[in-house]
């Protein structure tokens with residue numbers, strides 16, 4: 001027994017990385033990359049007051065940097081890069097005026113449609129951390145040519161990141177659709193609140209399945225309103241989220 005223990009200690013000394021420290025097991029989550037915090041331009045924040053309240057609360061939860069991602073969806077939220085950037089500057093100005101110290105940047109959550117393809121051709125895309133492109137699609141119906149669109153994103157020099165894969169109902173009954181996207185190199189951003197059953201039982205189940213297979217690359221809050229933040233607070237310290245971090249290589253901390 002003594003020998004075995006000594007061998008174990010020797011091995012540990014040789015290769016300390018074999019053993020996870022307590023720090024590694026904690027959820028490292030001070031950067032968020034999906035939210036709707038620019039006032040009045042999509043279904044997220046309704047006013048500057050609303051934005052400041054949500055940002056302050058997110059800061060209180062431990063976030064140090066927020067990459068906020070208003071929708072670009074031509075039929076509902078016809079945002080342009082300029083509209084989004086103007087919104088960012090206004091929010092930053094208000095944060096500075098109130099001496100709220102947090103880093104805030106923007107990208108956009110692009111809906112796959114003709115308008116998106118024309119933006120892609122012009123390379124008029126708001127990305128995060130270099131070339132990550134956050135996209136979404138219909139929840140109920142597969143886009144006409146999803147793999148073609150993914151290919152076009154690569155061709156234009158972007159790394160596609162699918163927002164909340166667990167929320168696409170049309171994919172729920174056919175898990176191979178998820179595998180096919182991963183095979184194409186698409187990164188997956190899971191919504192933290194999906195793990196709590198916030199959207200539906202089915203979404204929670206799919207979120208857990210995707211996570212248990214190590215398919216998650218980013219986790220996001222997808223904050224639209226204050227009401228979501230109590231739940232987010234609870235989820236940030238949940239075992240479910242710790243499991244996601246243990247079973248997946250989560251890249252949020254790389255977005256500095």
Ligand SMILES: [Fe+2]
Nearest residue numbers: 034035109222
């Ligand atoms: Fe979103």
